[in-house]
Amino acid sequence: MTTLEVLAFDADDTLWQNERFFRLTETAFADLLSDYADPAHLTERLLETERRNLARYGFGIKGFTLSMIETALEITEGKAPASVIQTILDKGHEMLEHPVELLPHVAETIQSLKGDFRLMVITKGDLFDQERKIALSGLADHFDGIEIVSDKNPETYRNVFSRHGVTAENAMMVGNSLKSDVLPVLDLGGWGVHVPHSQTWVFEHADPPQSHPRFREIDHLGGLQGVLKSLG
CATH class of the missing domain: 3.40.50.1000 (HAD superfamily/HAD-like)
Incomplete structure (x- = not known):
């Protein structure tokens, strides 16, 4: 041998642990935009955006955060409040600072x-x-x-x-x-x-x-x- x-x-x-924090953030993202789309639909749209952006951003939290912002803008037809964008950024920062x-x-x-x-x-x-x-x-x-x-x-x-x-x-x-x-x-x-x-x-x-x-x-x-x- x-x-x-x-x-x-x-x-x-x-x-x-890693993926667990992505899924928790994804759930919070769906709740954040629940006035604009069904949570299941939001999850599908986010996954589509992530797939599209892999070649741009690669793997990781920063690309995931940018994909959430992009999805929020698409779902709201560019009308996502600044407070929503700020909350998404805050969630990304929390993930980047999470204990191991x-x-x-x-x-x-x-x-x-x-x-x-x-x-x-x-x-x-x-x-x-x-x-x-x-x-x-x-x-x-x-x-x-x-x-x-x-x-x-x-x-x-x-x-x-x-x-x-x-x-x-x-x-x-x-x-x-x-x-x-x-x-x-x-x-x-x-x-x-x-x-x-x-x-x-x-x-x-x-x-x-x-x-x-x-x-x-x-x-x-x-x-x-x-x-x-x-x-x-």
Whole structure:
């Protein structure tokens, strides 16, 4: 068997809570504009705007906030009160300042793996926000490399692994997104471990490759040690 050298982890909704705050803000946004449209319709319109803006703003809270403002202006035909725009901005600021909440079993699992493998974080999103969360997580010192990227695809992973002197065949990526964390690394010949999160963003959904020999799924990060032991 190929020697496993690197364990790479996604950050948002793998190491700490993230999507939950987006959904809470989305609910507040729908309530804010309830006089103009049905909440379900607002959610659909916001999702359409986010999809359209990914190429402009990328992933993260700032793009989400701009998409909320754009949706509010569209729904109200440009008549959204300044107070509504201000409230949306305030919600975005709250998200950017929210404390980091580690998910269960994360701290002890990362600590237990240090020294046995080279540990990395490979995450996408806004640079400043991701740097803030990594710093506040208390985990930064356990990682040998931290990569914040604009998107996750096979080429992204190939370049990241190459910069760190490892091939995908010797790496394992662990994350909550099948689309971004697991499938691209499997395509390169690496290992992919899916850790489902109850609120994974709809854009990150994909079918699990159950028959792939290097695919694994665990209920929480505490199950990773069992996966590693099973590989011999």
